[in-house]
Amino acid sequence: NAGVTQTPKFRVLKTGQSMTLLCAQDMNHEYMYWYRQDPGMGLRLIHYSVGEGTTAKGEVPDGYNVSRLKKQNFLLGLESAAPSQTSVYFCASSYAGQFTDTQYFGPGTRLTVL
Amino acid sequence: AQSVAQPEDQVNVAEGNPLTVKCTYSVSGNPYLFWYVQYPNRGLQFLLKYITGDNLVKGSYGFEAEFNKSQTSFHLKKPSALVSDSALYFCAVIAITGGANNLFFGTGTRLTVIP
Numbered sequence: 001n002a003g004v005t006q007t008p009k010f011r012v013l014k015t016g017q018s019m020t021l022l023c024a025q026d027m028n029h030e031y032m033y034w035y036r037q038d039p040g041m042g043l044r045l046i047h048y049s050v051g052e053g054t055t056a057k058g059e060v061p062d063g064y065n066v067s068r069l070k071k072q073n074f075l076l077g078l079e080s081a082a083p084s085q086t087s088v089y090f091c092a093s094s095y096a097g098q099f100t101d102t103q104y105f106g107p108g109t110r111l112t113v114l
Numbered sequence: 115a116q117s118v119a120q121p122e123d124q125v126n127v128a129e130g131n132p133l134t135v136k137c138t139y140s141v142s143g144n145p146y147l148f149w150y151v152q153y154p155n156r157g158l159q160f161l162l163k164y165i166t167g168d169n170l171v172k173g174s175y176g177f178e179a180e181f182n183k184s185q186t187s188f189h190l191k192k193p194s195a196l197v198s199d200s201a202l203y204f205c206a207v208i209a210i211t212g213g214a215n216n217l218f219f220g221t222g223t224r225l226t227v228i229p
Contacts, residue, residue: 004157042204042219043158059216090157099208099217100146100165105157 002026004106006091012112013081021076021109023091031094032074033058033103034066036087043090049074081113117141118207120220127195128228135190135223137179137205146208147188149179152222153201161203164188175199195227 007022023032030051035043045058049068063085065077074093078085088110092103118139127133139145146165150158162173169181179190190203205220 040221042221044219045216059218092157099215102160102163103158103217105150105159107155107157 004091004093004104006089006106006109008109009107010110012114013078014114015082017081018077018079019081019111020078021089021091021111023074023076023093023106024072025074025091025093025104026072027093027095027104028071029093029095029104030071031096031101032068033092033094034064034074034076035090035092036060036085037090037108038087046076046089081111083113085111086113087111117209118147118205118218118220120203120205120223122223123221124224124226126226126228129197130194133192133195133199133225133227135203135205135225137188137190137220138186139188139205139207140186141207141209145186145188147179147181148206148217149173149177149188149190150204150206150219151201152204158204161190195225197227197229200225200227 004025033048034046037043044060046064047066049055052071055066067075088108090108091106094101094103148163149161152158161177162171164171164181172178177192202222202224204222
C-alpha cells in the first residue's frame, strides 16, 4: 500500500494564479482532511470530507475549495493564490470519523506564492 | 477557548536519559488527546491517543503518555531516549466548535537527543 500520497511535492505560484493539490489514499478510508502547517502555529484544518461527495469547512477554509468526487481522492483548490497561502499542505485520511480515529498523513506539498 | 498548548518549543536530552514533552489542554467535557511525531520532510505519524480508560497510554516506539485530569495535562514520556527520537512532536485535542468535532494541534515541540 502506498498509503496517502500528495501531488505535487513543491510548487511556486504567482499571486492570482490558481492550482489544485491532489491527495490520494489506497486504504479505503471514509474520512479525508486538508491541513496547512505554518511556522509556530502547528497544523490547522482547512476542509475535510466524511465520505464521497461530501465536504465540510474546518478552522481556516477561506480562499480554498475542495472536492471529493471519488472516495480515494480529495482535491484542494486555490482559485486566486495569495502570499498568505504560502505554507506546507498536508493531506490525511482516517477509517472512521469525528476525528477520534487515527489519521494517516501524506508527505506534504510545499507551496510558495510570490 | 478550547485549545491545546505545548509550553516548550525545544527540548534537549542526552541519549539514554528519560524524556518528557509537555502538553496541556483546555476543552469542554471529556478530552480526546493525541500525540503525533513529524520527522524532517515527512508527514505526521501517529504515536498514541487517549480516549477513555487507563490514564497511562502506551504507544509506538516505546513512548507513553499520562493523562492527568486534575492538571489538564497529557505529557509524552520515554524512559530512555534514542538519537533517532529527534523530531518534531505535536499534541492534539478534539474539541467541539460550531456544533461539530474538530482536531486542534499544538504548535509543536522540537526534541533533540544528544549522543
